[in-house]
Amino acid sequence: MEHPVQFLSEAGHRLMGILHVPHGPGRPAGYGLVLLNIGLHYRVCHNRLFVKLARALSREGYHVLRFDTHGVGDSEGEIEAGSVLVHFDRVQRGLFVPDTRAALDHLSRELGLERFVLAGLCGGALTAIHTAAEDRRVQGVIFIAGPMTVTSPTEDREFHPWEAGQWLAGYRARLRNPRAWARLVSGKSDYGMMVRALAVKMHHRWCQMWTGSALGRPGAAPGGHFNTHYLDSFQRFVGRGGKVLFVFPELDKTAEEFEIYFDKPILTQTRAFEGKYEILRIERANHSFTLAESQERLRDGVLTWLRTA
Template sequence: MRRLISFPCAGETLAATLDEAAGKTGLLIVSGGNEIRIGAHRGMALLAARVTQAGHPVLRFDRRGIGDSTGENGGYESSAEDIAAAARALRDAGAERILAFGNCDAATALAFFHASAGIDALLLANPWAIEPTDALPPAAAIRSHYAAKLRDPREWLRLLRGGVNIAKLLRGLRKASQKPSEAPAGLTARLATALGGAQVPVTILLAKGDNTAIAFADAFKGAAWEAARARTKVETLDSASHSFAAAADKDWLLQRVLERLA
């Protein structure tokens, strides 16, 4: 049964959706960006329904200032209390063990704040590890993009025929030439430390062609991530969909969720 519930969080009220099931291991879904709990393309609502059919309760919620929840939206960096309140609500509903899933900056928030919420395992999709300096994609994504184009003869013909914005091309090449050490280190260093010190099982899911995933994978190769690499499992999907929009992507994600819940 799917129920709408609410619970307190730092003097505000969070709205949530609880899909009930008899299992004692529950899934907590944390939305990324400013998405409401239904998710992009209704993806999180559909995932919750399928996980519940497999016997596991699922809770999705709007953090403060988003959707039906009260309060101010402080972004993912201020979501520690929201995640902890949602985890308590899922335990109050009968879950004895909690797997938390988040995509993009929700994945990063879970890496930062899971311990204080008492979460037992993490499934982190396309974690946000980008500190934007301009409107362009991250350097690693630009390099991947141009590498694919250089392998395509049609792109060379397009360039010769004047079908390419040269100014944009030059800006992209300048950014693509950045070494990883030239990128701001604050967020990536904090994320590396959080994952390297995690005391719960962590699985990272990456959509191979997604810019956010490409940037994370590039950072993940660095020396600062040695401890994180030793403690985490990484699985890659051959897709460019950040939100696992295609039917095959949804099936792949569901299988990973169910494996971790088991």
């Protein structure tokens, strides 16, 4: 069972959401889940991922709210036209935290719930951890494919070595396709992208060979592009007993970022974080969980963690 809800944000915008109420054989959990939209995408998420997830969770006894932050989807407010990267940078630094607090207030007021788990994908994962750091009602965070690096609007978009590898793999896969050759010869191919991908990948290889740095920049160390706001929020949240489930799709650059910037150098090296988190890596999954099997693994992993954590 689900029904639309509207509530006011701290800034006075009316926000739109869908509340899923428990209706299956599962016993009501006594706490609520809030699914946070990706950056500027609205509450259903890519390929209705959150609709399917919320419906599955409500069948298992959870109250689940999906809602649109201000200026997104069906909610009031404006996010002015401009570069997605500029807006995403603001999301990474907590743009939607006040809206998320308002969502928790609404659930507390209407349903009497006082404990929450926040789940978000990509920018939503960062909104979740930032909110959790400052709101004691949040007990758990499901951090799905959240980026570990900051996308600064003042810099050109960095072409990630992982992305370059994906582009080159795509070109390799099309080598035997006559249509691809026809596009190449007729000038329809994106030569600039080919050259750029090749250059980034070669540079990355060279750096790995000569400096041992996996970051693709000689001498670079976690800190340069690392989102320190995220680290601060994570430390504060787990420091007061919060639990985190990290979910990373295997075929997504956030998985590599997580390993390079956070898992290896920080997470596994810090005793204070032990027992506060779990990591779920989903094979053959991409950033938007396109394949049905990856959606099922995400759902099952989330349910298992909710039951046991």
